[in-house]
Amino acid sequence: MADLSTLQELRRSPLHDMATEIRDGGVTGDRAVQLVEQPFVTMVSVRIDPDSTGSRGIDEALGAPLPRRVGETSQAGGHTALWLGPDEWLVVSESDAESLVEQLRTAAGDTPAQVVDLSANRTVIELTGPGARGVLEKGCPADLHPRSFPDGTAIMTSLARVPVLLWKVDADHFRVLPRASLAQYVAAWLLDAVREFAPASPSAQAGA
Amino acid sequence: MLQIECPWCGLRDETEYKYGGQAHVAYPEDPSALSDEEWAEYLFFRDNPKGPFAERWVHTGGCRKWFNAVRDTRTYEFLAVYANNEPRPDISSLTGADTAGATA
Numbered sequence: 001m002a003d004l005s006t007l008q009e010l011r012r013s014p015l016h017d018m019a020t021e022i023r024d025g026g027v028t029g030d031r032a033v034q035l036v037e038q039p040f041v042t043m044v045s046v047r048i049d050p051d052s053t054g055s056r057g058i059d060e061a062l063g064a065p066l067p068r069r070v071g072e073t074s075q076a077g078g079h080t081a082l083w084l085g086p087d088e089w090l091v092v093s094e095s096d097a098e099s100l101v102e103q104l105r106t107a108a109g110d111t112p113a114q115v116v117d118l119s120a121n122r123t124v125i126e127l128t129g130p131g132a133r134g135v136l137e138k139g140c141p142a143d144l145h146p147r148s149f150p151d152g153t154a155i156m157t158s159l160a161r162v163p164v165l166l167w168k169v170d171a172d173h174f175r176v177l178p179r180a181s182l183a184q185y186v187a188a189w190l191l192d193a194v195r196e197f198a199p200a201s202p203s204a205q206a207g208a
Numbered sequence: 209m210l211q212i213e214c215p216w217c218g219l220r221d222e223t224e225y226k227y228g229g230q231a232h233v234a235y236p237e238d239p240s241a242l243s244d245e246e247w248a249e250y251l252f253f254r255d256n257p258k259g260p261f262a263e264r265w266v267h268t269g270g271c272r273k274w275f276n277a278v279r280d281t282r283t284y285e286f287l288a289v290y291a292n293n294e295p296r297p298d299i300s301s302l303t304g305a306d307t308a309g310a311t312a
């Protein structure tokens with residue numbers, strides 16, 4: 001059997017074949033937007049009763065309590081827990097998945113819980129720049145205005161009619177997490193959506 | 209676009225939800241004791257009121273949780289949302305005097 005490092009060299013992210021297009025697809029100017037895929041990010045699903053002793057164990061292991069309300073995230077020590085439902089979270093982490101799963105399963109103790117490595121389920125598309133919110137607003141039904149979507153908010157919503165997890169780091173930085181099988185569609189939609197955010201070039205105005 | 213209030217996620221577009229039919233239809237205690245007619249009644253027959261109707265919804269595009277709602281079938285107005293282990297709310301308190309179309 002191939003060892004793990006060989007497998008990691010062989011693996012391909014969902015947007016591997018679009019890397020050049022994505023890198024060159026950004027626009028500059030007042031409403032600049034840059035896109036980049038953040039591949040192979042550790043994502044671990046946690047399902048547990050939030051009022052149980054096991055969930056308190058998980059709070060301690062993560063270094064911050066699991067968020068309790070829609071949109072909330074909690075961040076500590078390289079882990080961010082995103083609220084997905086009243087008993088479901090996605091932990092996005094800088095740790096490796098295997099040890100994080102082990103750690104959280106141990107922390108849950110005897111409480112019925114589900115801790116699963118879902119890193120391959122989604123990829124991460126980072127949108128940065130002052131135009132990022134405007135691009136997303138073209139295809140997302142959620143209200144992304146800061147008064148209802150502050151920094152650190154993450155929700156399950158849709159973009160271009162397909163389900164995504166949308167995570168706002170700050171005003172100029174959003175993360176879109178589509179399922180792997182929908183990633184190319186979402187990336188292609190985003191690349192098209194950013195085009196109108198480019199400053200009008202003199203040659204374009206001349207009708208070239 | 210019609211918006212529906214998920215008990216956990218708040219107001220979201222109708223397209224994030226799927227409909228689950230009439231609420232409070234309990235699985236028979238002892239299915240094998242039922243006559244064919246009673247079994248068919250359980251499987252296929254549902255109320256179809258003109259007015260407030262307690263029904264199941266699932267927030268597929270969000271938290272993926274099931275919940276119950278009372279919706280007025282004449283106006284599409286959602287009169288209440290509640291957890292699916294809670295009893296049906298008193299419909300007359302939701303609609304005032306206008307409950308003639310409601311069925312029990």
Ligand SMILES: [Zn+2]
Nearest residue numbers: 214217267271
């Ligand atoms: Zn919901």
